[in-house]
Amino acid sequence: MRRRRTIILILAAIVAVFLAVRVEAQFRQRGFRGFGNLRLGQLARESDFDGGFHFCRAYFRSDFRGDSAGNWSVDYPRADINLSIRLSELTRTNVSMTNGEPNPLLVRLTDDVMFRCPFIMMTEVGSAYFDEQETERLREYLLKGGFLWADDFWGSYAWEWWAAQIGKVLPRSEYPIVDLPPSHPLFSSQFVIQKVPQIASINYWAATGGDTSERGADSREPHARAILDKHGNIMVLMTHNTDLGDSFEREADDPQYFYQMSVPGYAFGVNTLLYALTH
Numbered sequence: 001m002r003r004r005r006t007i008i009l010i011l012a013a014i015v016a017v018f019l020a021v022r023v024e025a026q027f028r029q030r031g032f033r034g035f036g037n038l039r040l041g042q043l044a045r046e047s048d049f050d051g052g053f054h055f056c057r058a059y060f061r062s063d064f065r066g067d068s069a070g071n072w073s074v075d076y077p078r079a080d081i082n083l084s085i086r087l088s089e090l091t092r093t094n095v096s097m098t099n100g101e102p103n104p105l106l107v108r109l110t111d112d113v114m115f116r117c118p119f120i121m122m123t124e125v126g127s128a129y130f131d132e133q134e135t136e137r138l139r140e141y142l143l144k145g146g147f148l149w150a151d152d153f154w155g156s157y158a159w160e161w162w163a164a165q166i167g168k169v170l171p172r173s174e175y176p177i178v179d180l181p182p183s184h185p186l187f188s189s190q191f192v193i194q195k196v197p198q199i200a201s202i203n204y205w206a207a208t209g210g211d212t213s214e215r216g217a218d219s220r221e222p223h224a225r226a227i228l229d230k231h232g233n234i235m236v237l238m239t240h241n242t243d244l245g246d247s248f249e250r251e252a253d254d255p256q257y258f259y260q261m262s263v264p265g266y267a268f269g270v271n272t273l274l275y276a277l278t279h
Helices: 002-027 078-090 112-116 132-143 155-169 202-207 244-249 255-278
Strands: 056-059 061-063 105-108 120-123 148-151 177-179 223-228 234-240
Touching: 078 244, 078 255, 105 112, 112 132, 132 148, 132 155, 132 234, 155 234, 202 255, 234 255, 244 255
Parallel strands: 056 105, 056 120, 120 148, 148 234
Antiparallel strands: 177 223, 223 234
């Protein structure tokens, strides 16, 4: 009986792997990674918007020629949920809730519902790829007043790849990328932040005894860079050489990690959301 049960479990595992590979293949295009663990039932619909704040996460294809660290789904959905909770606790922002839980949303870069999101988040953008339609729609979204936060990409190669992709959306000749000075309003929209925190993933942080530079000498300095509109307001925020998302996602995993990473991470995250909602 035990042997039979073992055989059944092995067969079930093989079938599960086969189905996962088959589904992934359906999303895959030549040269690109697919949409990971996306479930189509999670895509935002017009009826999801109820007047409260929704953490909107954009998903995207990843090009194998870019940095291979991760994809759109890194930190999802715990980071989205946890930051929404802290925003509701630390500010008067009306956060959309169901049975006490926030309602984060997933959006395609080509969907009309993206324009209902005053804020969208993208993570692991060091391998992001935008096709022509995505480029045009994202440009339209940003020029109409949308706000994009790109986080969790490390090192010079990931930066160069992302700069080229976002440069298709907002050409650098017209929309240069600038480093935000400590005096910028984002750093004091709620909490006073003296510098950009370098947040390492909890796994890297634990394995190295507390180091925070995931790419060694190539990522020692964290940056908060931005693309501004004609009024000087941020359209695209880029936090490079830091992983703010992990400070939200893994807040409860280790007390020391919480105090060292999540406290400054939440200060930066709440400030960013408030800035995005008011500018």
